[in-house]
Structures are given as C-alpha cells and as structure tokens.
Amino acid sequence: MATNNSLVNGNFLQRKLKLIIVQILVMFFLCINVLLILTFFKKECFHTTARYILFAVSLLSDSLLLFTSDVLLILLHFNITIPVWVCIIISVLVMLYLTVTPVTLTVMTLERYVAICMPLRHGELCSTRRTMHCILIIHGLSSIPGIIIFSTFFASVSLSFYKQYHICAVEIFIIEIWQKHLRTATYQIQFLIMCFIIVLCYIKILKIAKAASGENKKLTRKGLSTVVLHGFQLLLCLIQLWCPFIEAAILNFSVYENIRYVNYIMFYLAPKCLNPLIYGLRDECFFSALKKYASFVINASARTMIKCIIG
Numbered sequence: 001m002a003t004n005n006s007l008v009n010g011n012f013l014q015r016k017l018k019l020i021i022v023q024i025l026v027m028f029f030l031c032i033n034v035l036l037i038l039t040f041f042k043k044e045c046f047h048t049t050a051r052y053i054l055f056a057v058s059l060l061s062d063s064l065l066l067f068t069s070d071v072l073l074i075l076l077h078f079n080i081t082i083p084v085w086v087c088i089i090i091s092v093l094v095m096l097y098l099t100v101t102p103v104t105l106t107v108m109t110l111e112r113y114v115a116i117c118m119p120l121r122h123g124e125l126c127s128t129r130r131t132m133h134c135i136l137i138i139h140g141l142s143s144i145p146g147i148i149i150f151s152t153f154f155a156s157v158s159l160s161f162y163k164q165y166h167i168c169a170v171e172i173f174i175i176e177i178w179q180k181h182l183r184t185a186t187y188q189i190q191f192l193i194m195c196f197i198i199v200l201c202y203i204k205i206l207k208i209a210k211a212a213s214g215e216n217k218k219l220t221r222k223g224l225s226t227v228v229l230h231g232f233q234l235l236l237c238l239i240q241l242w243c244p245f246i247e248a249a250i251l252n253f254s255v256y257e258n259i260r261y262v263n264y265i266m267f268y269l270a271p272k273c274l275n276p277l278i279y280g281l282r283d284e285c286f287f288s289a290l291k292k293y294a295s296f297v298i299n300a301s302a303r304t305m306i307k308c309i310i311g
Helices: 002-042 044-048 050-077 084-117 119-125 128-142 144-154 159-163 177-211 215-248 253-281 284-310
Strands: 081-083 165-167
Touching: 002 044, 002 050, 002 253, 002 284, 044 050, 044 284, 050 084, 050 128, 050 253, 081 084, 084 119, 084 128, 084 144, 084 159, 084 165, 084 177, 084 215, 128 144, 144 177, 177 215, 215 253
Parallel strands: none
Antiparallel strands: 081 165
C-alpha cells in the first residue's frame, strides 16, 4: 500500500515538474518573440523590407501557437472540460497557425531565392504591397487543412454536440476513421510541396554560389545556410504530423506520457527557438537594432526596480 502511494506521489510530482518546465520554456520563447516583435516595430526600414515583414509574421504565428497550444496543454493536464464550441474556436487558431509558420518559412525561402538568383527583379517582386498580398495568401493556404477537418466534422455531428463539455483535443473532431486519413493526407501533401520548393530553391542558389565571387559568394553562402535552416525547421514541423502515430502505437500509459512530453518539447517548442536564431541573431541589421532595444529595456527595468526598492 505504501509502495503504491509513493508511486502515485512520484508520478504526480513528475507530471507537475514536466508542466513547470514546459511553462518556463513557453514563457522564455514568448518573451524573446515579444522582444523581437517590438524591435521590428521600432525601426522604419523593417516595415518596408519583405524578409523582415515575413519574419514578423512568423514570430506572431509562433507566439499565438505557443499561447493557444499551452492553454490546451494546461486544460488537458488538469482534465478540465470546456464546451465544444469554445474548443472549436481555440482549435481553429491552433490548426491555422500550426501551418502558417511552415508556409511562411517556404515564402521566406522563395524571397531569398529571388534576392540571390533574380536580384534585378527583387525590388519589384518583393515590394511591400506584394508582401502584404502574400501574407493573405499564406493565411488562405494555411486554412485549407482546418477547412477540410471542420467541414467533415460539421457534416457528421448534430447541433446538440456543440453544447457538450469535452477535454479539448483535435481527436474530438475526428468522428470516422476516414476523416483521420483525410487530415493526414492533406497535411502530408501540403508539407511535401513545401519541402520540394525549399529543395529546389537550395539547388538553384547552390548553382549561383558556385559561379559567384567575393561579396556575392559571401551573400550566396549565407543564403544557402538560411535555406538549410529553414529546411531543418520545416522537417521538425513535418515530424509533428507523425507524433500522433508514434503516440498511438504505445500501450503503456507512463511511456505514452513521456513520449508525448518529449514530442512537445522537440517538435513543437524547438522549432520556435530556431526562428529567432535564423533572422533575429544571424541578421546583422536586425541584431544591431535588437541589442540597442534590449539594452534600453534592461536599463529601464533596472531603474524601475531601483525606484521601487528605494521608494
């Protein structure tokens, strides 16, 4: 009896510790993203450059996804049920911004391809106006999986179902097995197209890199490394789709919890820290603006704390 109690207490503490670690990571990434977004709005030239605008879109997408997915994680952890219609609203945001980030990464890769392989047309093809239109297209393409999933769900349930209380998870919208296969197929096709575009851009930039010299060679090498990082980030996003299949094959509940926890850290949170690294720290112009703004924020915070202590 005592052994059972110690095991229960051990599992309880382990689950709490995991939740605390996730909350710390989420808060850390959200704080970094907020700092980067504020830096973007502080400098005028960022508002008129396609790659910085797309970078800001990806940061906002990551931040919204981190926040909404974390809300779902907390609800699941404490077994809190909510009305299905509320779950639909949260899930719509999660499904949309789960896809917005990889689609934006693909568009950012295309922007680097145009900048390196078609420099004379870059100003025309990547103007501020075209970039804004592109953002609308990104959200339109990203909404396709959600439209398919919810269209089949709405056609399969009665109106009374929306008033019921459930633990909010994507699985409650999958009524028939064919809906699960349709969802998987939609995501896989979408991600395969994006992977194809990134690989094609890499090959094209690689050809230019071999023929380039001096400053152009340095620029193309940086473009190649950026495309590789985007590809790696997209791979992590793609693995997210395989996580449910891996988790479904595990019968032991404790192992299932551990695998799900590792999947969330590796394939949901990890890609979110790569985005600031690729453009926030590797880009000299943005990094310079970030250092100035970060030092201003730190100094302002320090002064406020000193005033509070003295006062």
